[in-house]
Amino acid sequence: MRVRLGASTVVFVLAAFLVAAGPHLLAIPAWLGVFVLAGVAWRGAAEFRGWRPPGRLVRIGVTFLGLGLVIAAYGTLWGRRAATALLCVMLASKLLEMYRLRDGRMVAALSFFLVATQFLFSQRLELVVWLLAACWLATIALLRIQRDEDAPRAGTGSATAPVRSTIRGAAAMMLLALPFALVLFVLFPRLASPLWGLPEEALDGRTGLSDEMSVGEIASLFEDDSPAFRVTFQGEPPPRSELYWRGPVLWRFDGRTWTRVFYVNQAPERVPDVGPGALRYTVQIEPTERRWLFALDHPARWPDRTRVSMAFELLRDEPLTALTPYDVISQPDFVDTPTLLPLYRNLALDLPEDSNPRTRRYARELRERFPDDDAALIGEVLRWFNEGPFYYSLDTAPLGRHGADEFLFDLRTGYCEYYASAFAVLMRHAGIPTRVVTGYQGGYWQAADEYLLVRNSDAHAWNEVWLEGRGWTRVDPTSAVSPTRILDGARSALPGAGGWLSADWAFQLRNQYDRLQHLWNRWVLGFDADRQESMLRRLGLQTLGLAGQAALMVAAILLLAPLAWWLRGLLAGARRTPDPLVRAWRRVEQRLGRAGPSRRAHETVREWMPRAAATLQNRDELLALADRYQRLRYGPDPADAAIRTFVERCRRWRPRFR
Amino acid sequence: MSSHASSSVRRFPEAVRQRFARWLDGALRRRGPIDPPLTLRYRQVFILPTAFGWMIALLLHGMLLGSLNFNNSMGLLTTFLLACLGLLSMHLAFRNLEGIRVEAVHVRPVFAGQAVDVHIELAEAAGRPRLGIVCRRPGSADGEGVDLEANATAVARLALATERRGRLPVGRLRIRTRQPLGLFEAWSWVDSRATVRVWPRPADRPPPPPWTAASRPSSRPGDESDEFHGLRPWREGDPVHRIAWKASQRHDQLLARQFTRPERGRIVFRLDQVPATDLEDRLSILCRWILDAERDGLRYGLELGAWQTAPDHGEPHLRRCLDALADHP
Numbered sequence: 001m002r003v004r005l006g007a008s009t010v011v012f013v014l015a016a017f018l019v020a021a022g023p024h025l026l027a028i029p030a031w032l033g034v035f036v037l038a039g040v041a042w043r044g045a046a047e048f049r050g051w052r053p054p055g056r057l058v059r060i061g062v063t064f065l066g067l068g069l070v071i072a073a074y075g076t077l078w079g080r081r082a083a084t085a086l087l088c089v090m091l092a093s094k095l096l097e098m099y100r101l102r103d104g105r106m107v108a109a110l111s112f113f114l115v116a117t118q119f120l121f122s123q124r125l126e127l128v129v130w131l132l133a134a135c136w137l138a139t140i141a142l143l144r145i146q147r148d149e150d151a152p153r154a155g156t157g158s159a160t161a162p163v164r165s166t167i168r169g170a171a172a173m174m175l176l177a178l179p180f181a182l183v184l185f186v187l188f189p190r191l192a193s194p195l196w197g198l199p200e201e202a203l204d205g206r207t208g209l210s211d212e213m214s215v216g217e218i219a220s221l222f223e224d225d226s227p228a229f230r231v232t233f234q235g236e237p238p239p240r241s242e243l244y245w246r247g248p249v250l251w252r253f254d255g256r257t258w259t260r261v262f263y264v265n266q267a268p269e270r271v272p273d274v275g276p277g278a279l280r281y282t283v284q285i286e287p288t289e290r291r292w293l294f295a296l297d298h299p300a301r302w303p304d305r306t307r308v309s310m311a312f313e314l315l316r317d318e319p320l321t322a323l324t325p326y327d328v329i330s331q332p333d334f335v336d337t338p339t340l341l342p343l344y345r346n347l348a349l350d351l352p353e354d355s356n357p358r359t360r361r362y363a364r365e366l367r368e369r370f371p372d373d374d375a376a377l378i379g380e381v382l383r384w385f386n387e388g389p390f391y392y393s394l395d396t397a398p399l400g401r402h403g404a405d406e407f408l409f410d411l412r413t414g415y416c417e418y419y420a421s422a423f424a425v426l427m428r429h430a431g432i433p434t435r436v437v438t439g440y441q442g443g444y445w446q447a448a449d450e451y452l453l454v455r456n457s458d459a460h461a462w463n464e465v466w467l468e469g470r471g472w473t474r475v476d477p478t479s480a481v482s483p484t485r486i487l488d489g490a491r492s493a494l495p496g497a498g499g500w501l502s503a504d505w506a507f508q509l510r511n512q513y514d515r516l517q518h519l520w521n522r523w524v525l526g527f528d529a530d531r532q533e534s535m536l537r538r539l540g541l542q543t544l545g546l547a548g549q550a551a552l553m554v555a556a557i558l559l560l561a562p563l564a565w566w567l568r569g570l571l572a573g574a575r576r577t578p579d580p581l582v583r584a585w586r587r588v589e590q591r592l593g594r595a596g597p598s599r600r601a602h603e604t605v606r607e608w609m610p611r612a613a614a615t616l617q618n619r620d621e622l623l624a625l626a627d628r629y630q631r632l633r634y635g636p637d638p639a640d641a642a643i644r645t646f647v648e649r650c651r652r653w654r655p656r657f658r
Numbered sequence: 659m660s661s662h663a664s665s666s667v668r669r670f671p672e673a674v675r676q677r678f679a680r681w682l683d684g685a686l687r688r689r690g691p692i693d694p695p696l697t698l699r700y701r702q703v704f705i706l707p708t709a710f711g712w713m714i715a716l717l718l719h720g721m722l723l724g725s726l727n728f729n730n731s732m733g734l735l736t737t738f739l740l741a742c743l744g745l746l747s748m749h750l751a752f753r754n755l756e757g758i759r760v761e762a763v764h765v766r767p768v769f770a771g772q773a774v775d776v777h778i779e780l781a782e783a784a785g786r787p788r789l790g791i792v793c794r795r796p797g798s799a800d801g802e803g804v805d806l807e808a809n810a811t812a813v814a815r816l817a818l819a820t821e822r823r824g825r826l827p828v829g830r831l832r833i834r835t836r837q838p839l840g841l842f843e844a845w846s847w848v849d850s851r852a853t854v855r856v857w858p859r860p861a862d863r864p865p866p867p868p869w870t871a872a873s874r875p876s877s878r879p880g881d882e883s884d885e886f887h888g889l890r891p892w893r894e895g896d897p898v899h900r901i902a903w904k905a906s907q908r909h910d911q912l913l914a915r916q917f918t919r920p921e922r923g924r925i926v927f928r929l930d931q932v933p934a935t936d937l938e939d940r941l942s943i944l945c946r947w948i949l950d951a952e953r954d955g956l957r958y959g960l961e962l963g964a965w966q967t968a969p970d971h972g973e974p975h976l977r978r979c980l981d982a983l984a985d986h987p
Contacts, residue, residue, distance in 0.1 A: 105710050110717075112736070113717055116724075116736040119736070131739075146838060146840040147790065149836065151789075151805065173838070177742035180738075180746075181735060181739040184741070188738070190729060195727050526731075528729045
């Protein structure tokens with residue numbers, strides 16, 4: 001092609017790319033972001049300084065440099081984050097040689113693709129705004145490129161189409177395309193089950209709980225205010241103190257880290273019957289890229305494609321890569337494992353050798369005071385926690401080899417993980433089988449929409465001890481120290497602990513916003529094959545089948561066409577005449593036309609006046625306006641002040657009909 | 659897209675190509691008139707994706723499959739939005755061309771080797787502006803785009819390369835648009851049936867004109883003793899003392915003074931007198947002689963076999979002679 005990209009076109013292509021890549025740039029390592037920004041900056045500067053494209057060797061070198069940086073950052077090109085980072089980097093190096101129209105088109109088109117890849121990571125509501133903005137910019141870029149190709153160049157030698165008209169044109173196109181896109185969204189047949197799964201290596205589990213617990217790890221979650229999941233209950237929700245959302249259950253302790261054991265992966269010997277008092281609820285879990293589902297004790301019915309372990313953990317078959325709804329029924333009063341097999345007893349009593357001597361001594365002491373009564377022993381420990389100088393705080397010191405000793409006898413300040421871990425060590429030394437349960441506790445009750453919002457900052461760890469005749473029983477040592485943590489959430493347990501905690505209005509605002517997000521999740525993101533089918537069924541279209549649904553879709557689009565036509569007419573009508581006099585006068589005519597006699601196409605203002613004025617009370621005003629209009633419009637060139645006065649009078653004027 | 663298609667057409671054997679052209683001609687004419695003046699109607703406007711359009715389609719396909727597989731609602735929304743933008747651009751491309759009126763196709767004769775400047779008069783009557791209308795002839799480069807205002811006229815231009823003298827049919831013209839997004843190309847065919855005369859290329863180094871019996875030796879361009887006539891670019895062979903140095907400096911090229919006699923000579927150029935063997939060369943040389951004679955203000959005549967014209971001078975006479983050279987069998 002003989003034509004090069006114009007300067008304003010380059011600016012729009014760069015803007016489209018930058019906006020499309022924006023959320024990716026925030027997520028990838030900083031030096032990759034710098035690489036991408038450098039590419040954009042170079043191309044921008046080149047346009048205004050008139051730099052020529054760099055030589056072939058430089059371009060190839062830069063491309064391989066980008067490739068190397070991505071590999072250095074991720075160790076692989078496999079995986080969504082690495083792949084999108086690679087796409088960003090490659091497009092940035094493409095910018096170096098983006099001089100021809102086709103290069104510009106390539107970048108603009110892949111900007112659309114870049115937008116779509118972002119939704120592999122997050123589909124939050126606010127991204128809709130970004131989606132529209134990015135698509136708009138890319139459309140402007142494509143429009144400009146086509147203008148560069150086709151615009152008359154006689155004389156000036158460069159395309160000089162007005163920028164504002166392309167911006168408006170792109171907006172109009174978006175506006176016209178959106179209704180059709182929405183119809184497709186609702187009616188396009190969805191897949192009931194995926195054609196292929198995402199290999200687990202491609203994931204980069206990033207949010208939420210991991211399936212092991214090193215003391216001090218959950219603290220990072222307390223800062224994370226993002227939603228973990230939302231729950232809607234059938235019937236009354238249980239009291240807050242019962243909202244223990246059970247996640248990974250940890251058995252093995254190596255002195256620092258609690259981990260799961262694979263022995264418990266087998267199914268439970270018996271599952272609860274659904275009786276009175278059963279809790280029925282639906283959880284919408286945000287993508288975590290792990291396989292854990294969270295439920296209240298003890299899940300009796302769980303969704304398909306999910307395994308339940310001996311410890312009543314729910315494990316999905318595939319990682320959660322999208323917002324996933326699931327239904328659970330839980331039975332709170334259930335005796336879990338009335339008889340404990342020796343294998344599990346040993347697992348639940350196992351401790352590393354030669355650690356925590358003071359804890360061991362204290363446990364032996366307790367055992368002597370309560371030789372047979374485990375419950376009393378536990379009660380004594382909780383009383384000690386409650387009455388002794390124990391504090392709940394996020395500011396803690398790291399623990400050494402004898403972590404439990406240090407915590408119980410020296411530090412005595414910590415949060416749930418510290419208490420759960422130390423408590424478990426103490427119990428095991430006392431010969432009581434104990435395990436650590438991680439998950440979430442509590443949540444924020446959105447009263448208006450009746451759902452419970454559980455944030456990552458609600459992450460919690462507690463214990464379960466095995467008692468004769470009562471099976472595994474929940475004990476939360478943290479609640480003994482800081483009951484408010486359990487009753488009012490992590491926020492309230494730490495008054496003034498940090499900036500984000502104290503900003504109450506911001507917290508409220510976020511909660512309000514989450515209600516929108518919840519609706520969005522339910523009605524838009526959660527719209528899958530099932531939802532689609534039930535929607536169609538509600539419309540009485542259950543027997544359609546795939547072909548029928550496709551036909552319905554086409555029909556709906558055809559029906560929508562007249563609407564689009566009307567919208568287009570509206571947009572075209574909005575294309576305003578440059579003459580302010582005509583615009584002002586048209587407004588007068590429109591106001592009259594709504595109720596009075598509108599002017600016919602062949603009528604002049606003067607001819608129309610008698611008919612129009614006849615219906616009015618304030619006819620004299622109209623006649624004066626009309627007279628003035630004709631004098632200004634067809635008389636000698638009017639003064640600006642006169643035009644302004646006339647426009648102002650037209651704006652004020654309202655017809656008063658008889 | 660179109661350039662690929664036409665280049666592959668050109669590679670076909672000539673017989674197949676002609677057959678295809680004839681078939682296309684018939685097919686087009688069955689859809690409506692294709693001679694201007696005509697209005698491009700629904701059935702005469704064709705539309706296909708461009709290469710870029712196909713690329714976007716492929717991209718959309720990938721986005722759709724990926725989003726469907728993971729039931730990624732926002733991904734689907736993006737896909738559908740882009741797809742609808744694409745379909746809209748198809749509609750807009752079609753509407754951008756449909757309803758345009760092709761009033762006429764104008765051409766002016768040129769010398770062989772020069773490009774014919776084809777002017778296509780377009781008129782907009784549907785009351786909406788049309789942007790980026792481009793004309794091209796299959797096998798030659800694109801013309802420049804024109805923008806048509808609502809209810810206005812404009813001239814689309816197209817350069818047509820020429821090689822040989824003679825009559826060149828302008829042939830079928832493709833009027834196309836790729837607005838707004840470049841995803842689709844809508845096009846229509848117009849066959850003006852116009853032909854353009856291509857005059858012979860003026861010979862670069864013509865032999866000196868042979869003076870016929872009718873011309874006296876003194877009737878050649880005058881010398882310094884004569885009346886000053888004007889300036890012309892200096893050519894090799896001009897005496898050095900005729901160079902107008904001062905004027906040359908002003909015009910950045912060497913200019914030679916010309917002198918004529920008030921009483922001009924009368925020359926008749928005859929084809930069979932031209933000292934060359936090849937007919938085309940001889941016509942070329944004649945062309946140059948005629949041009950020189952016209953420039954020098956001589957009265958000249960021309961004899962091309964049966965075709966003759968009496969010595970005369972002036973623009974119409976020159977045109978008549980050049981046309982005769984172009985039309986010479």
